[in-house]
Amino acid sequence: MKIVLIGFWLSFLSLIVCGEPKGSLVQRAPAKFVQLANPYQGNEAAVLAGSKLFSRECAACHGKDAHGIGKAPPLVTPDVRHAPPGALFWVLRNGSLHRGMPSFAHLPEPQRWQIVSYLENIR
Numbered sequence: 001m002k003i004v005l006i007g008f009w010l011s012f013l014s015l016i017v018c019g020e021p022k023g024s025l026v027q028r029a030p031a032k033f034v035q036l037a038n039p040y041q042g043n044e045a046a047v048l049a050g051s052k053l054f055s056r057e058c059a060a061c062h063g064k065d066a067h068g069i070g071k072a073p074p075l076v077t078p079d080v081r082h083a084p085p086g087a088l089f090w091v092l093r094n095g096s097l098h099r100g101m102p103s104f105a106h107l108p109e110p111q112r113w114q115i116v117s118y119l120e121n122i123r
């Protein structure tokens with residue numbers, strides 16, 4: 001009985017340690033962020049500013065046209081384009097540290113929203 005219990009706990013623990021959450025990163029954003037509105041919605045200057053920030057901060061991993069390189073996924077996907085702005089904002093704030101996506105919480109908030117504006121407008 002004890003052995004069965006220990007086995008049960010071990011498999012439970014390994015699930016916690018190794019279990020990967022399902023869905024792409026943007027789909028895992030908490031509701032609190034998903035509902036945030038982009039203050040630059042529809043602002044073309046913000047898209048342009050975001051594209052410059054993208055070249056500086058993101059292109060090394062995601063490619064200069066956001067088509068992805070190596071481990072960094074492409075960002076020209078329906079998942080990203082149709083993601084709620086707040087979900088993208090959350091990805092930039094938190095990153096996905098154990099999978100190689102850094103946090104950009106050090107960038108001022110307006111700059112992060114500009115990057116979100118750019119992400120929603122890349123083709």
Ligand code: HEC
Nearest residue numbers: 024025026057058061071072073091096099100101102104
């Ligand atoms: C050091 C490399 C690196 C840099 C720099 C980087 N990323 Fe990422 N990014 C990744 C990796 C790796 C993933 C995949 C993480 C995962 O699946 O958990 C990712 C995932 C993402 C996702 C989620 C994509 C999806 O389909 O869910 C978005 C959005 C994203 N990055 C945007 C950006 C933006 C915008 C920047 C610049 C501000 C940036 N990244 C900079 C490596 C990077």
